[in-house]
Amino acid sequence: MELTDILYEKTKGIAKITINRPNVYNAFRARTIEELIWSFRDAWDDNRIGAVILTGAGEKAFCTGGDQKEKGNEGGYDSSGGLGGGIGLEIENLHQTIRNIPKPVIAAVNGYAIGGGHVLHVICDLTIAASTAKFGQSGPKVGSYDAGFGSAYLARIVGEKKAREIWYLCEQYTAEECKEMGLVNKIVPPEKLQEAAEEWAEKILQKSPTAIKMLKYSFNADSANIQGISQLSMGSLALFYNSPESEEGKNAFIEKRPVDFSQFRK
Numbered sequence: 001m002e003l004t005d006i007l008y009e010k011t012k013g014i015a016k017i018t019i020n021r022p023n024v025y026n027a028f029r030a031r032t033i034e035e036l037i038w039s040f041r042d043a044w045d046d047n048r049i050g051a052v053i054l055t056g057a058g059e060k061a062f063c064t065g066g067d068q069k070e071k072g073n074e075g076g077y078d079s080s081g082g083l084g085g086g087i088g089l090e091i092e093n094l095h096q097t098i099r100n101i102p103k104p105v106i107a108a109v110n111g112y113a114i115g116g117g118h119v120l121h122v123i124c125d126l127t128i129a130a131s132t133a134k135f136g137q138s139g140p141k142v143g144s145y146d147a148g149f150g151s152a153y154l155a156r157i158v159g160e161k162k163a164r165e166i167w168y169l170c171e172q173y174t175a176e177e178c179k180e181m182g183l184v185n186k187i188v189p190p191e192k193l194q195e196a197a198e199e200w201a202e203k204i205l206q207k208s209p210t211a212i213k214m215l216k217y218s219f220n221a222d223s224a225n226i227q228g229i230s231q232l233s234m235g236s237l238a239l240f241y242n243s244p245e246s247e248e249g250k251n252a253f254i255e256k257r258p259v260d261f262s263q264f265r266k
């Protein structure tokens, strides 16, 4: 597959996937998701690979979720149907692929992990963060939500009260705050991030691949029911994206103005 939105490299048993759209803070469009799925599947299929690192290009962002400027555009994503389950983005498939690949996936969070980009690191097996990284959900601010793994699985990690706070208030959290919540495993200076992720991947490579695979499946089993909730969430999101309320959130972000949802409370 020709890769335009991501970088993909394999070195000494480690696959590294870098979301490479720095101009939009590594926000994803339909093509980005397709390329991510392709590369995770390649790493899955390659027996020499024992761990995968997911990161973002540049210093600003890991990933800021759905590209708001591509939403509704031709070649971007919309709710007219297709493989994305009616939403134009195969995000649900990507989440399943990250969960099901029988090799640990390490998120190396180099900057903003916001919205659907935050959900990506939540789903990864481990998170190593640069001390400068910022984390948060933004869906309710821009007329979107991930009511599947993004909320239900998040609650398993940080607890119900904190997960509700994260989604209802849409605030940003430091790497240190996220480590306290159990959402980040390790914090390093920004210049040491890639090295630290590779070091952990190398440690994993020294372990029994079958033991690691079965442990990952075992950890996954307890939250497997969330897949059904995720399908409902994405199905409803496809309907919601057609609404004026969702449009208001997206347009406010693009037009760089305060959002006004008051008209939808009448």
Ligand SMILES: CC(C)(COP(=O)(O)OP(=O)(O)OC[C@H]1O[C@@H](n2cnc3c(N)ncnc32)[C@H](O)[C@@H]1OP(=O)(O)O)[C@@H](O)C(=O)NCCC(=O)NCCSC(=O)c1cc(O)c2ccccc2c1O
Residues within 6 Å of the ligand: 023, 024, 025, 027, 064, 065, 066, 067, 068, 069, 087, 089, 091, 112, 114, 115, 116, 117, 119, 138, 139, 142, 144, 145, 146, 237, 253
């Ligand atoms: C991350 C920020 C808080 C950073 O703020 P800051 O002020 O430092 O920087 P700018 O806002 O000026 O951003 C710099 C530059 O990048 C562009 N950009 C950033 N994020 C996006 C984005 N998501 N889409 C498009 N473009 C983006 C920004 O416009 C600037 O470009 P200029 O050319 O104007 O200079 C802040 O950027 C921020 O809050 N970003 C948006 C975060 C957000 O709302 N994300 C989307 C949430 S919805 C979502 O993620 C999502 C999840 C899913 O699971 C989906 C599933 C299916 C379909 C859709 C889904 C979906 O949309």
